[in-house]
Amino acid sequence: MARILVIGNVNADEVVHVDAPPTPGAHLKGRPDGVRLGGGGANAAVALVQAGYEVLPWAVVGDDETGARLIAACRAHGLDVSGLHVLSGHATNRPLILIDPNGERTLIARKTIGAEAVRPPPADVAADGVLVKTFAPALAPVLAERARRGPVVAHAPPASFDRWPATVWVTSESEDSAATGTNPWHEARSRAGDALRWLVITRGARGAEALGPDGVKVRVPAEPVERVVDTTGAGDVFAAGLLHGLMAGSGIGDAMTIGARWAARTIQAPGSIPPPRP
Secondary structure, three states: OOEEEEEEOOEEEEEEEEOOOOOOOOOOOEEEEEEEEEOHHHHHHHHHHHOOOEEEEEEEEEOOHHHHHHHHHHHHOOOOHHHEEEEOOOOOOOOEEEEOOOOOEEEEOOOOOOHHHOOOOOOOOOOOEEEEEOOOHHHHHHHHHHHOOOOEEEEOOOOOOOOOOOOEEEEEOOOOOHHHOOOHHHHHHHHHOOOOOEEEEEOHHHOEEEEOHHHOEEEEOOOOOOOOOOOOOHHHHHHHHHHHHHHOOOOHHHHHHHHHHHHHHHHOOOOOOOOOOO
C-alpha cells in the first residue's frame, strides 16, 4: 500500500447556511449546522484514504477539546494521526463557513494557529507522494528533497514566496497566484525549481488546464453534477485526485480528470470531505 504525506490544516469548520450569497451591506438569515472536520489537509487526506492509501496528515491542533475531537475524527476516518501535533496553550483553528442556497461557500478564517506552527516533517518520514495544502517558508527545503524522490503536489503559494519546490503546482483562476501573470508557467518554474512539471489551474465549471514547458497546454472539462450542495473542499479533493492519478502513472490529462471526478462527488454532498464510496 502506497503511503501519502499530506501537509495542511486540520480545522474545526463552524458551518452556517445563509439564505442568500453574501454581498456588501447584506442582511442575511443564517441557520447554524454545527462544527465538522475540515481544513485543506483533512479534506485531501480523507479523500486519499478512501482511495486505499495509507495517509499521514501533518498538522497542528490546539490543546483544547476541539483539537481532541478532530484527532478522534481523523482516526475514525482511518488516518495515521501520529503526524497531528498538539500545540500547548492554543485553541484549535475554527473558521466560519457560510454556505448559500447555490451550495457556494464563503470562508471566514479565524486562525489561532498560524502555518508557521507546523514544523517540517523529518526526512525519515516515509512517503511515496506528498500533498501540500499550507504555506510556510520553513517547508521549502523539505519539499525540494521530497520532489527529488517522488511526486509533490503543492498549492501555488502567495507572491511573497520566492521558493516553493514541487513537481506540480495547483491553483485556481480566482486566486492571486502564478496563474494571473503574463507567463504563468515561467513564473511558476522560477519559484518551484527544475522539478516542476506542470502548473494546473482549476476553472470551476469550465474544467481545468495544465501548463507545461514549451507552451504545452492540456485542458479537461469539469465533471457534470446534478446539484451543487456544498463547494467547500472541492479544490482540496481535486488536488488529492490529481495526486492519485499521478501515483498510478496517469498522464496529466487523465490525472486532472480523476481530480475533477473526485471534486464533483464531493460538492454533491454536505461537508468538505467526500462521502463514503458506494
